[in-house]
Amino acid sequence: MHTLIVAGARPNFVKIAPLIRELKKQRTITWKLVHTGQHYDYQMSQSFFEELEIPSPHHHLQVGSGSHAEQTAKIMMTFEKICLEEKPRMVIVVGDVNSTIACAITAKKLHIEVAHIEAGLRSGDFSMPEEVNRVLTDAITDYFFVTEKSAIENLHKEGKKAQHIFFVGNIMIDNLHYGLQKVGNTTKDSHVVITMHRPSNVDDKDNLQQILQAIIEIAKQKKVYFPMHPRTQKKIEEFSLQKLLENDNIMTSPPLSYLEFLRLWSTSSLVITDSGGLQEETTALRIPCLTIRENTERPVTLTHGSNTLVGTATQKILDVYQKLENNQNYQVPELWDGKTAQRIITILQEISAKTSLERKSI
Missing domain, CATH: 3.40.50.2000 (Glycogen Phosphorylase B;)
Structure with missing residues (x-):
């Protein structure tokens, strides 16, 4: 299964790093990394790639700054060309930044499946651009990887199919342990x-x-x-x-x-x-x-x-x-154990295997 992984802003890099480390250990899923360039100076981007041992992006869109509309439009226009060139079976987006929604929309319009890591989180505050991005991304996502059980409840309320929602834990914590x-x-x-x-x-x-x-x-x-x-x-x-x-x-x-x-x-x-x-x-x-x-x-x-x-x-x-x-009676939430990326890869491999069987039966 050929997959494009999208990162564009500082938090994205933290979330994709554990996923890429796990992807390197297997051969079922072929992948390429797309950096949209939403954060583009050294402190906001390159240092994260170096310290987290993220490989150089296969594609760098270099969209830079701009208003929300300008940035989203630039990402969509350039990412569409990458999708047409690469012909991926799936696009993986993470978090809630402009790169997330822009690449999800572009992929979906090209009939490419979308997987969203950190899906289902809701603040209920639409004055936050991130909340708009979260809700719109999940409206067109095919596979939902969630960090906490409240996200499952949110997705159920929005009519998402239970068999496409996966409680995998928090991939940020994988990277925390690594760091x-x-x-x-x-x-x-x-x-x-x-x-x-x-x-x-x-x-x-x-x-x-x-x-x-x-x-x-x-x-x-x-x-x-x-x-x-x-x-x-x-x-x-x-x-x-x-x-x-x-x-x-x-x-x-x-x-x-x-x-x-x-x-x-x-x-x-x-x-x-x-x-x-x-x-x-x-x-x-x-x-x-x-x-x-x-x-x-x-x-x-x-x-x-x-x-x-x-x-x-x-x-x-x-x-x-x-x-x-x-007040020091704090707990660590369920599945925040540093093994989230492993669980995601296992599920993606199952999705890939199932699709291969379905295509053979046609």
Whole structure:
């Protein structure tokens, strides 16, 4: 079965790396990697390929930046040419970025089957572009690989067939285990790590200022490390908020590579973020996480894990922060065991075998 694997943005690379490592061990599925170029600078792309030992893409679309519409259109136009050239039986997409929906639509219009890794997650918040991408991708997906049981319920409600939904666990955690082995022994520290990049947080001056005020208060007690997404840095400068971060206990930096960042947050006492992936990774390592959003598409991190939704108000963030010491009863969700990629490959091999039999019987 010939398959194209699509990656385009920083979180995608983390999710495809374990899959590619497993694909190299078998011969049933032939595959090629397509990098859309949605994230295209060194920190946001190339360093991930090097550290996670992802091979050079067979196809690099180099679409670059642009509005959501521009970026999606560029990906569709260039990916269509690749599909016509490669004639894959299946396209595998991951996550919820523009590359995910653009390549899923393109494949489906060419009558190519689509498999979605991390399917079925829902926040219910359509102001998030990722939620639009998730819902639309799953509307046309053929095979759904899900990370948590809430995703199965969501897909059932949307009328998806049970036999096409596979509870395989979280492929992000496969890579987490892999990365921790490469990082080696690390010593726990009391520092705090913050990341944020979502438009609702960084494009709104009041929200951004509220979050930064909370960080200032936390920095009175602990060192705070703040690797800045380019969008966040741009907005802090645009709103003239740089002085808020002039604090000996607040360490700012450009984006870090995957392993550098893993070494930093995995030894921390607390992570504050608006990232979806970090909610999961901190849950896997039982590190407290304050998510500066009003909702999450990953509810298992709230019900079983170390994650708490705190919104963007300064006092709410600080109130939850002060109570963290008394709440350490965290769990690791089911099948978040580092073996998700193995389960996905087994299922893909079964799909390939079944299809071959069906074609022979025609």
